Amino acid sequence: MSILKKAFSLAIVSGILSGCASLIYEKIYTSSLGADFGKVVTPVGIFVASIVGCLLAAVGFWLLQRMVPKYAEIIFNLLFSILTFATIIGPFAMKMPLDMNSPELLPGMVTPMHFFPALAWFTLRPIFIGHTGPYQKIFAH
Amino acid sequence: MIRSYILGAALLIVLAVSANAQATTWQIGDKHTIRFDAGGEAGGIFKTLKGSIAFDGQSVQTAAFDLSIEVASVNTGNGLMNTHLKSAEWLDAGKYPVVRFTSKKVTASGSGFVVTGDLEMHGVKKEVSFPFSFQAKGNSGTFSARITVYRNDFHIGKPGGEVNDVIKIDLTVPVTKK
Numbered sequence: 001m002s003i004l005k006k007a008f009s010l011a012i013v014s015g016i017l018s019g020c021a022s023l024i025y026e027k028i029y030t031s032s033l034g035a036d037f038g039k040v041v042t043p044v045g046i047f048v049a050s051i052v053g054c055l056l057a058a059v060g061f062w063l064l065q066r067m068v069p070k071y072a073e074i075i076f077n078l079l080f081s082i083l084t085f086a087t088i089i090g091p092f093a094m095k096m097p098l099d100m101n102s103p104e105l106l107p108g109m110v111t112p113m114h115f116f117p118a119l120a121w122f123t124l125r126p127i128f129i130g131h132t133g134p135y136q137k138i139f140a141h
Numbered sequence: 142m143i144r145s146y147i148l149g150a151a152l153l154i155v156l157a158v159s160a161n162a163q164a165t166t167w168q169i170g171d172k173h174t175i176r177f178d179a180g181g182e183a184g185g186i187f188k189t190l191k192g193s194i195a196f197d198g199q200s201v202q203t204a205a206f207d208l209s210i211e212v213a214s215v216n217t218g219n220g221l222m223n224t225h226l227k228s229a230e231w232l233d234a235g236k237y238p239v240v241r242f243t244s245k246k247v248t249a250s251g252s253g254f255v256v257t258g259d260l261e262m263h264g265v266k267k268e269v270s271f272p273f274s275f276q277a278k279g280n281s282g283t284f285s286a287r288i289t290v291y292r293n294d295f296h297i298g299k300p301g302g303e304v305n306d307v308i309k310i311d312l313t314v315p316v317t318k319k
Contacts, residue, residue, distance in 0.1 A: 095182070095217070095218040096219070097218065098176075098216055101216070103218055103219055103220045103223065104221070106220060107220065
């Protein structure tokens, strides 16, 4: 199987797993704090965002494998982590409909969800893609 | 004797007329909206309005408004903006928990009315006038008004910046007869 196919398979499974984790977290958050953001954070939106995020990661992974095969994995891991962290600006800057109460509780719910795609990717990666670069050897010496 | 009867009757008529001239008192409904817009992203609503309204479109001289908006009920749709707006730099909700308007005079103007009164906000009291309308429907009705205030007059925030000095406030207040 080509690296692109492996990356896309990993992306889809990671996206679905991340969506499931986000949905469970959303239910726990909503029931424990009583904040309901169901109008703006829908289950479909959660799954679409998770899968699209992982698919974009797969494209990035594949491009790096082609461009810098030797260091692709370490660059990808760094970029994925940094970009994931950068996306948390979104929930803090988001403006919700005025009829929704307690907008200050939204970042607490959405921010952890932004980390789930990367978490799922890094967790499942060894199952789908073996080690692709010699960086382990570089750091071993 | 006849003279005292006439005086007595006149007194009764005066009393009856003055009793009729008392304005109707209204209960503020829950579905009121108070929207404010200070340009760009600076806008939102206040959710809590309390107070008393005495108003009769036929005898506006007896009208009286005493309204309080709870500053902490502000909602801009963004948590950080809400916190910022309630802080000492802007509305200082801890020190000045309400925005209060107390009417002094109401006059009829065209198809609507104009109210003049004291607006107290952020510890500053200023006399303001603004037009409003009243749509009556049986035992209920709706007051609508657009108020323009200048935040620098009330020392809210620092002059300049991204937030306009002019703040437009739109009120829609459904009421029912008490």
